[in-house]
Amino acid sequence: MGIDDDVFDRQKRIQGWNQQKVSSARILVVGGGALGNEVVKLLxxxxxxxxxxxxxxxxxxxxxxRCIFFTEKDAEEKALKAEVLAREAKKINANANVKAVVKMIELVDEGFFGNFDYCFGCLDNLAARMHLNAHAYGKMPFIDGGINAFNGRVQTVKAPSPCLECGFSKADYKILWKKYSCVGETLDFLDPxxxxxxxxxxxxxxxxxxxxxxxLHGVGETLEGKFLFYDGLHGEFKTLTLEKKKGCAVHG
Ligand SMILES: [Zn+2]
Known part of the structure; x- marks a missing residue:
């Protein structure tokens, strides 16, 4: 096979890259909206x-x-986000095994979370995000994202680092929240x-x-225990280091 015939040739040129690890990782994406579409596309x-x-x-x-995989026809037919995403994703990689689970994350069986190596929070409400945080903690890294207008935020939760709930009472967090959120006091970063x-x-x-x-590759510095805010109006990124909260409901 020539160097231009391997789909992944250019990324394999990155030092330490392991394509086998990428393809075999069992990944859970919770939320099939704007972030879910983009995360699945990139994966x-x-x-x-x-x-x-x-x-x-x-x-x-x-x-x-903001959802690249959805069409007007899908909307007219009231098609299900997870199912359309799974179907369309196969057009990018026909060999990929992409499954749809049409359920609220709060309603999946407890054992479900043991089937994955990584999970992405692509959610638009706090309750579902908290549920995923609690069930992923200690089982797999949880990479949570949220958007609001020109802003975004990302947190990586991997035990023993602080979890999503640990960040919720911090004064700094609240100040940043106010600064970067258009809605001031609202705690849910992406309400419906x-x-x-x-x-x-x-x-x-x-x-x-x-x-x-x-x-996956064990390189660089991840956002474990940190909170990254993206301010698209000013082109700024701000990182806040979180502290592990004593008596946190998720890990004590
Ligand atoms: Zn916690």
Missing amino acids: LQLGASDITIVDHDAIVKANLN KMPALATSACITASLQVNEFLKL
Whole structure:
């Protein structure tokens, strides 16, 4: 095979790259909206081949400005996000095993979380994010993302580093939250019907998948125990180091 005949030739040129590890990682993507579309797209481009998408929602027209895999026809047919994502993803990599689970993450069996090596939070509500945080902790790295208008944020949770809930009471966190959120006091970073942009989704999803690559290869510095804010209006990134909260409900 010539160097131009291998789909992954250029990334394999990165020192320490392990394509086998990328393709065999068992990946859970929770949320099939803007971030889910972008995360799945990137994972497939990288050659990930074992992806499970969990989402219970149907596609609506208001999703189409930031979800590359969805069409007007899907919205008219009220097709399910997870199923369309899984179907369309196979067009990028026909050999990939992409499964759809049409359920709220809160309703999957406890044992479900033991089937994966990595999980992505691509969610739009705090309750689901908290649920995933609690069930992933100690089992697999959890790479959470959120968007709001021109802003995004990413946190990587990998035991024993602080979890999502650890960050919730920190004063700094709240100040940053106010600074970077258009909605001030609102704690949920991406409520349903929050302002959302394809550009912020793209950048945030890229940062999430980049975390996965670093964790997988054991290179660089990940966002474990840190919180990364992206301010798209000013072109700034700000990283906040979190502290592990004593008596946190997730890990005590
Ligand atoms: Zn915690």
